Amino acid sequence: MTALLEVCNLSVAFGPFHAVEGVDLLVAPGEVLCVVGESGSGKSVSMLAVMGLLPRTGRVAADRVAFRGADVLHATPRNRRRLIGREMAMVFQEPTTSLNPCYPIGWQIAEAMRAHHAAPRAEIRGRVVALLGQVGVPAPEQRMRAFPHQLSGGLNQRAMIAMAIACNPALLIADEPTTALDVTVQKGVLDLLVGLQRERGMGLVLITHDMGVVAETAQRVQVMYAGQVMEEQPAAPLFAHPRHPYTAALLDALPERAEGKPRLPTIPGVVPGAGDRPAGCLFAPRCRFRTPHCDAERPALRKAFGARVRCHYPLDDAGQPTGYPA
Amino acid sequence: MTVLEAVDVVRHYPVGRKLLRAVEGVSFRLEAGRTLAVVGESGCGKSTLARMAALMEPPTAGRVLIAGQPAEGPAWRTLQLQNQMVFQNPYASLNPRRTIGEALMEPLTINRRGARRERAAAARQMLDRVGLRPEAFDRYPHQFSGGQRQRVAIARALMLRPAVVTADEPVSALDVSVQAQVLNLMRDLQDELGIAYLFISHDISVVRHMAQDVLVMYAGRPAEQGDADAVLNRPRHPYTRLLLASTPFVDPARRVAAVAVRGEPPSPVDLLPGCAFASRCPHATDYCKNERPTLRPIDERLVACHYAEQIAA
Numbered sequence A: 001m002t003a004l005l006e007v008c009n010l011s012v013a014f015g016p017f018h019a020v021e022g023v024d025l026l027v028a029p030g031e032v033l034c035v036v037g038e039s040g041s042g043k044s045v046s047m048l049a050v051m052g053l054l055p056r057t058g059r060v061a062a063d064r065v066a067f068r069g070a071d072v073l074h075a076t077p078r079n080r081r082r083l084i085g086r087e088m089a090m091v092f093q094e095p096t097t098s099l100n101p102c103y104p105i106g107w108q109i110a111e112a113m114r115a116h117h118a119a120p121r122a123e124i125r126g127r128v129v130a131l132l133g134q135v136g137v138p139a140p141e142q143r144m145r146a147f148p149h150q151l152s153g154g155l156n157q158r159a160m161i162a163m164a165i166a167c168n169p170a171l172l173i174a175d176e177p178t179t180a181l182d183v184t185v186q187k188g189v190l191d192l193l194v195g196l197q198r199e200r201g202m203g204l205v206l207i208t209h210d211m212g213v214v215a216e217t218a219q220r221v222q223v224m225y226a227g228q229v230m231e232e233q234p235a236a237p238l239f240a241h242p243r244h245p246y247t248a249a250l251l252d253a254l255p256e257r258a259e260g261k262p263r264l265p266t267i268p269g270v271v272p273g274a275g276d277r278p279a280g281c282l283f284a285p286r287c288r289f290r291t292p293h294c295d296a297e298r299p300a301l302r303k304a305f306g307a308r309v310r311c312h313y314p315l316d317d318a319g320q321p322t323g324y325p326a
Numbered sequence B: 001m002t003v004l005e006a007v008d009v010v011r012h013y014p015v016g017r018k019l020l021r022a023v024e025g026v027s028f029r030l031e032a033g034r035t036l037a038v039v040g041e042s043g044c045g046k047s048t049l050a051r052m053a054a055l056m057e058p059p060t061a062g063r064v065l066i067a068g069q070p071a072e073g074p075a076w077r078t079l080q081l082q083n084q085m086v087f088q089n090p091y092a093s094l095n096p097r098r099t100i101g102e103a104l105m106e107p108l109t110i111n112r113r114g115a116r117r118e119r120a121a122a123a124r125q126m127l128d129r130v131g132l133r134p135e136a137f138d139r140y141p142h143q144f145s146g147g148q149r150q151r152v153a154i155a156r157a158l159m160l161r162p163a164v165v166t167a168d169e170p171v172s173a174l175d176v177s178v179q180a181q182v183l184n185l186m187r188d189l190q191d192e193l194g195i196a197y198l199f200i201s202h203d204i205s206v207v208r209h210m211a212q213d214v215l216v217m218y219a220g221r222p223a224e225q226g227d228a229d230a231v232l233n234r235p236r237h238p239y240t241r242l243l244l245a246s247t248p249f250v251d252p253a254r255r256v257a258a259v260a261v262r263g264e265p266p267s268p269v270d271l272l273p274g275c276a277f278a279s280r281c282p283h284a285t286d287y288c289k290n291e292r293p294t295l296r297p298i299d300e301r302l303v304a305c306h307y308a309e310q311i312a313a
Helices: A044-053 A076-082 A105-115 A121-134 A154-167 A183-200 A211-217 A235-240 A244-250 A291-295 B046-053 B075-080 B101-110 B116-129 B134-140 B145-156 B175-192 B206-210 B229-233 B238-246 B288-290
Strands: A005-014 A015-029 A032-037 A060-061 A065-066 A089-090 A173-174 A201-210 A220-223 A230-232 A302-304 A308-309 B002-015 B016-030 B033-037 B060-067 B081-084 B166-168 B196-199 B213-218 B221-227 B296-298 B300-305
Touching: A005 B002, A005 B081, A015 A044, A015 A201, A015 A230, A015 B221, A032 A044, A032 A173, A032 A211, A044 A060, A044 A089, A044 A173, A044 A201, A044 A302, A044 B081, A089 A154, A089 A220, A105 A121, A105 B060, A121 A154, A154 A183, A183 A201, A183 B238, A201 A211, A211 A235, A220 A244, A244 A291, B002 B196, B016 B046, B016 B060, B016 B101, B016 B196, B033 B046, B033 B206, B046 B196, B075 B145, B075 B229, B081 B145, B101 B116, B101 B134, B101 B196, B116 B134, B116 B145, B116 B238, B175 B196, B196 B206, B206 B229, B213 B229, B213 B238, B213 B300, B221 B229, B221 B238, B229 B238, B238 B300
Parallel strands: A032 A201, A032 A220, A089 A173, A173 A201, B033 B196, B033 B213, B081 B166, B166 B196
Antiparallel strands: A005 A015, A005 A060, A005 A065, A220 A230, A230 A308, A302 A308, B002 B016, B002 B060, B213 B221, B221 B300, B296 B300
């Protein structure tokens, strides 16, 4: 089966700053992939690059970006527009700022269908009502006439999801779709996304910084750090046996995993910025297993223990580095 | 020793001709060296409660006592110094045109504490205590990361040696690895200085880690309050259960059996009679819709639910 989305060696630079470096991505139809990372890890930028939504200051380079086997990166703007919004749709973080405040939400949902001729004009209104109902907006007939400021954050996010799925996309990219929402509302939105993904066999890429959200929704997880993919694994083994020291340290720092301990394990230092990117492994300065080899040579993403890991000494089941100098 | 006490505090704001009932009768006691967490969703009144506790605004009704003294009249200004605040966003809570040293000395300057040289010495000592390098004294906020800025904000709150620090979502804007550093710092300072924290948060895992006592708020009222382990491990209020069931946990064993989430919190302007949670509650009856439950003690905590006994722990 051909992959829905295939990205090879994607890099994005803003001036001298490498926001994304050598990212590979493969999404199969009907799959939920979570891209997780802290702020500045490049998780949003890589997806915006795939969608062609970066400002011109961002220089995008890749060996291949393909949707259903067809090249997206070098597609003409006209062909790209046929794809974006119809076959591939995106949901953004802040529903209240991503929606147009001057139009009712129903109009904005209809706009997506009009732009892509997704439905005969006469049917669009009915489709909007059906979509709002499907994403769990109560009284859709009335709510479609509401402006974004008249609705809560949760309802606005549902309207945005309705807009994204209006043209039956094969792939939905959701960039921190619930970060601005309360937990009880977040739960509803996540259930909705996963439900739609199952029902429609959509591919879903969920970008998040919340490990709990990852654990509860993902099938496969990509962990990003400073613009690189550090580790990739199916969700269950990732949480049981993280193979990269960064993933392991990140999971240890969760208050949830430190029950009974007065102090949380921390990761010393900060994410490297534009000026101080190490020549070797990007995580080495903060890593407890750092060796001179780590500083000298940047590790490649390689297979170990059924995962893909960017580390010279991937962790074994006991959390000990393998091949580590004695 | 009780360092902070709220007695049935109420806060209303006029909205046009109506009243927005932000906080509607909350009481709690906070002992020295302990942490009380206030949890709830946006709009539940937790920040308003924090602002009243820190004497940043007066309650519409009810009283706030700091170190046993009612915060009223001339005592207000001096008691204010006993409860200092740390805010959510360290990018917004520090003046970009002041050096870190100036920011730390300002509370002392305003309150005419010590000579300039003593203030500077106190500020440098505090920098060291919160784990920042001495060079930070002459630097500006933009030269620091979010976690370091939150350290500065905590240091500033401690300059007047308050008995209580009210922290309104102090780690919500920080990444996990940095969040852990700031939480550890807050615990260390508590152990060293015996400060009490009024800790406002929406993150159940953070609350479980930090607090001994919890106050769960819903629509301006306490839903459930008491010992943190009792409330978070054996919740009795359907809203606490919903909150726990909605929180995504990494460990599958922690996940509570899914509760279908429906609806959203009621508008604080048009509150109906009866239990505010009734419209979203799976156990609600007509009685709940008409009769507002009062807070009553059950099983090591206080619960405002008519059916708290039936709701299995």
